[in-house]
C-alpha cells in the first residue's frame with residue numbers, strides 16, 4: 218500500500234486584509250453589532266466563505282458552521298432523539314420480596330442551530346440557498362421573534378429563546394446557479410445582503426502570491442491569464458481565484474517555471490482550466506476551443522525575468 222505523506226499546505230482560511238476587504242469587514246461588523254444578520258452573495262470562488270469566517274472570528278464568540286444542502290432538515294438543525302437509556306433496579310434483599318423498578322428514557326441530542334442559539338454562538342450558514350426554503354423558514358422566527366420553535370420534536374418546551382449574543386452570517390451563490398433554491402422574500406427582507414464580486418487583479422495577485430508562496434509578478438501573470446479566460450465565458454462564470462491559487466501552488470510545488478512558453482506550465486494550465494472553460498463558452502467543440510483559448514492566453518502571458 219502506498220501512503221502519500223507530502224501534502225500541499227492548503228491553510229486556506231487565512232485572509233489577506235487589503236484595504237477594500239478590511240473596509241468591508243468593518244462595515245459588516247458594525248451592521249452585526251447593531252443586530253442585523255449579514256448575507257454575502259456572489260459568484261463561486263469570490264471569497265464569501267473566507268469573509269464570513271473572518272467576520273465571525275471578529276466577534277470573539279464560538280463559531281458554528283453549517284453547510285446548506287437539500288437534505289438538511291429540522292432534525293439536523295434543532296436536534297433529535299438518538300435512542301433510549303434504560304435503568305433497571307432489582308431489589309431482592311429480603312428473599313420473600315421481589316421488587317423490580319425499570320425506567321426507560323429517550324436520549325436527546327441538540328442540533329447545531331439549537332446549540333448555537335442557546336449558547337450565543339456566531340453561526341455561519343454557508344451556501345444556505347442549497348437547503349430547501351421550507352428548512353430555512355425556521356430562521357424567520359429566529360430573526361423576527363427571537364425564538365427558535367421546537368416543532369416536531371416531542372420536547373415539552375414549545376420554543377427556546379435566542380441568546381442575546383447569537384448572530385448569523387449567511388453566504389449564497391446567485392439564483393441562476395445550479396442546485397440552489399430561490400430564497401423566500403420574507404427571509405431576504407431581514408438580511409443585509411452584500412454582493413461580493415471577483416477582486417481586481419492586484420488583490421487577486423496578492424492572495425495568490427501569499428497562498429502559493431510565489432512572487433507577486435508570477436502571481437499577477439497567473440491571475441491575469443485566468444481573468445482573461447473568465448472574460449471569454451458567456452454561459453456560466455468561468456475559472457475563479459481558486460483556479461489561480463491551484464496553478465500557483467502546483468507550479469511552486471513541482472518547481473514548474475511560470476512561463477507561457479514552458480510546455481509543463483501550459484500542461485498544468487490545460488489540466489486545471491480546460492474543463493471549467495469548456496463549460497462556460499459557446500462552441501460546437503467546447504473542449505477543443507477551450508484548449509485553444511488557454512494555449513493562446515499562455516502564449517500572450519507576461520513572463521517574469523529572472
Ligand SMILES: Nc1ncnc2c1ncn2[C@@H]1O[C@H](COP(=O)(O)OP(=O)(O)OP(=O)(O)O)[C@@H](O)[C@H]1O
Nearest residue numbers: 229231232233260261262263264265266267424458
Ligand atoms: N481575502 C482573501 N484572503 C485570502 N484568501 C482569499 C481571500 N478571498 C478569497 N480567498 C481564497 O479564494 C478561494 C475561494 O474563496 P472562498 O471559498 O471564500 O469563496 P466562495 O465565494 O465562498 O466560493 P463558493 O461560492 O464556491 O463557496 C479560497 O481558497 C480562499 O482562501
